């Protein structure tokens with residue numbers, strides 16, 4: 039996700055994330071993982087996922103890999119490593 043520097047810090051990024059979460063819930067997904075800024079996503083309700091026993095497939099620090107539970111406690115019975123589509127292997 040990116041917001042043009044001219045329009046950053048005006049709430050655009052937060053609005054995009056909230057709308058994305060709203061649509062994701064409508065589609066029936068139970069949780070959303072992100073790899074992103076630890077100063078930005080927690081304000082929107084994301085939490086580091088490792089303490090909940092779900093880890094990133096990439097070698098990144100724990101604080102940048104986060105999860106938002108759309109359905110409360112939806113990760114309670116899940117443990118392991120998130121699998122990304124193959125396109126991400128080339129990034």
Ligand SMILES: CC(C)(COP(=O)(O)OP(=O)(O)OC[C@H]1O[C@@H](n2cnc3c(N)ncnc32)[C@H](O)[C@@H]1OP(=O)(O)O)[C@@H](O)C(=O)NCCC(=O)NCCS
Nearest residue numbers: 039040041046047048049050051052053073074075077078
């Ligand atoms: C991260 C990004 C999408 C946020 O969009 P935005 O429209 O500026 O965000 P908002 O105005 O809704 O929220 C701003 C808040 O996020 C924080 N924030 C914004 N960019 C940040 C950054 N690069 N690092 C840390 N915190 C950041 C600000 O400190 C601000 O916090 P505050 O409300 O407590 O002052 C935008 O800064 C961006 O496009 N950055 C460059 C691209 C990028 O790094 N994308 C990867 C995102 S995972």
